[in-house]
Amino acid sequence: MHVVLAALTILVAVAVWTWRLRMARRGLDELAEVAKTVANAPRRLSFKWRAGKGGVDLIEDPREAAAIMMMMVALARGGLLSARQGDVIEEEIRTHFDFTDAEAEDLAAHAAWVASSQLPGEEAMRRLSRLIVNSAQLGPKEVVDLDMMLVTVSEAEGLPTRAQLGLLQIYRDMAGLKT
Known part of the structure; x- marks a missing residue:
């Protein structure tokens, strides 16, 4: 009887220690998950902040800004980009930014x-x-080169419209260029 009771005691002890080890491992896994979440918090918060912004608020590269400005001038003609305007913009990007054809596109x-x-x-x-x-x-x-690029894009389909001239004037005023 003592042998059975001793075996049962050993089995219960093994079961208790196994359960405790399993709980400790689960606790460590949760702790590791919390640490990972805390480590990624700055990146997640940065992403949420950037995601709350849109369009031009995300632009930091001057070349990207210049390309968007050229596109805005082209779209100011009538809201749709013509093939000629697209070709002129890509050519300006290739020429002034030293981009390849694929990069310009x-x-x-x-x-x-x-x-x-x-x-x-x-x-x-x-x-x-x-x-x-x-x-x-x-x-x-x-800054002056960009003005010339914007003028070239505005004249791709003939004389610039009032809307295009208005955008050009905004750039010139901000850049301190006289017309």
Whole structure:
């Protein structure tokens, strides 16, 4: 009888320790999950902050801003991008940014998406112009070059419309260029 009671005691002890080890492992797994969540918190909060912003608020690269500005000027003609305007924008990107054909096409497609998702372009043009003018990477020559790029795009389908001229004027005013 003592042997049976001893065996039963050993089985109960093994079961209790197994259960305790399982609970400890589960606790460590939960602790690791909490640590991972805490470690990713800054990235998640940054993403939520950026996701709350839209369109031009996310732009940080002056080349991207310039491409979007060119697209906005082109779309100001009538809301639709013509093949000629698209070709002119891609050529300006290739020439002034030293991009390959594929890179120019990708940037133009991205610019078209951002520009078409914006509300009327005046406020967006001001924000992008401010980004260009305040960029430490760009000097006065690049600011003037962008003006010429915008003019070239506005004249792709003939004389610029009033809406296109209005966007050009916003950029020129923000950049301190005289017409």
